[in-house]
Amino acid sequence: MANQKGGVGKTTTSVNLAAALSMHGQRVLVIDLDPQGNASTALSVEHRGDVPDVYQVLVGDRPLSEIVKEVPEMPGLYCAPATIDLAGAEIELVSLVAREARLRRAIAAFDAIELDYILIDCPPSLGLLTVNALVATRELLIPIQCEYYALEGLGQLLRNVDLVRAHLNPDLILSTIVLTMYDGRTRLASQVADEVRSHFGDTVLNTVIPRSVRVSEAPSYGQSVMTYDPGSSGAMAYMDAAREIAYRAAAI
Amino acid sequence: MANQKGGVGKTTTSVNLAAALSMHGQRVLVIDLDPQGNASTALSVEHRGDVPDVYQVLVGDRPLSEIVKEVPEMPGLYCAPATIDLAGAEIELVSLVAREARLRRAIAAFDAIELDYILIDCPPSLGLLTVNALVATRELLIPIQCEYYALEGLGQLLRNVDLVRAHLNPDLILSTIVLTMYDGRTRLASQVADEVRSHFGDTVLNTVIPRSVRVSEAPSYGQSVMTYDPGSSGAMAYMDAAREIAYRAAAI
């Protein structure tokens, strides 16, 4: 889940898609690569103090299996938390060997057989944390907020994706774009949505995630919107999006 | 204008406060430190292709006076644009001499006598671009979105501010907090606002910026909301906020 534009719904989409997929019986791991630890918070996984976290995996070669936690009351859903230590990782990684491939190696060493999905939530930048995610994955999912600035940084993101594919990860594809915070009352939202669909065609999910207060309230209860308010427009949209992604995965 | 949480209104606040201050006869410069160049876009200042930009000032020692442009139809308002080249600056700055103080030196060499305000729009990270802004300035303004994740990263930001004050810029103070995207219909917004006020007291502006579609539409016309829709709740709130900031500045 990457997009260097801030506040577009990377964390919200990671958390709610993961929850929706796990409610369909899938086994899902969310890796929190954002030093702010928003995904860890939303999934009620401890990430303050001496908690073993993704920083120790990337910089300290600790096995991923030692930091993965079960998400309370959500069977089949796991989270690898991020603590504040991760804030120093971008600078510390610059001088390490194989700095771009540390997450890939950690996932390869992890007994991931029992998992159906791994979702990686990235910070709003194109630094070494996001590069580690792009090297570790086969599919990139880009959440795009239906607001004017949304299209401005896309070119930069796609150029970086091409660079990673050319030099570090030939399997990397942009598989999915999700339109988020769509506010049907504004012309701006439909203009942005139309523009994205005309550029990216079928890569864009049919399901559009509406702006919904219940979505933004859920993290304050340490829950995904899927369990906080399953009947809300936001929860139903994320359930549809999860189903669409699962069908696409099955078709590959 | 700094906050590593993405999408909280850093750019929107920089642009609209700058416009409001210039409409009161103040001479204002906006420095765009975000490689996405959203502030440059909102102010209709060219920032694609070979435009001289902030990257050349930070990494190439080009004088700031050579890149500053007038904002069309807004007398007294100027912008130092950011192009995509700035995306490489964080890594390139790591190995340069006086890497944290490059912006401060550029502003010191700039004939800023005629300016009343310089507003620096930062990217959503705590890397060397934001550090350059914190070293170059006396006053830090933090926009805080009235949403749950807003409080999560504040501790990290304030710790970094303390580090900069201790080692690089003893004059740095957190002077102003602006509450943004306040949606009166939700309990969450008032809960976050109350929490911020109880933590930070008078540092928080009395003026709260409401969520207003007209604010998010303005950049698609290359305007601030101040000229796009002066009667909107968003424009009036930014006008009040500018007045409050000007009174505070006069009182110092």
Ligand SMILES: Nc1ncnc2c1ncn2[C@@H]1O[C@H](COP(=O)(O)OP(=O)(O)OP(=O)(O)O)[C@@H](O)[C@H]1O
């Ligand atoms: N569909 C939605 N409806 C309403 N609010 C939403 C929706 N999706 C996300 N939000 C809210 O918008 C804000 C930004 O979302 P989020 O934090 O997920 O974005 P992000 O891209 O992860 O941000 P960052 O760039 O800081 O990592 C959050 O406060 C979130 O609760």
Ligand SMILES: Nc1ncnc2c1ncn2[C@@H]1O[C@H](COP(=O)(O)OP(=O)(O)OP(=O)(O)O)[C@@H](O)[C@H]1O
């Ligand atoms: N008061 C408001 N009402 C409605 N929409 C707003 C308001 N303020 C900002 N927005 C919209 O919210 C989005 C995020 O705002 P903005 O881009 O200014 O945040 P930012 O902190 O600069 O983001 P980044 O972290 O990417 O730099 C934009 O699409 C903007 O138009």
Ligand SMILES: [Mg+2]
């Ligand atoms: Mg996030």
Ligand SMILES: [Mg+2]
């Ligand atoms: Mg911005």
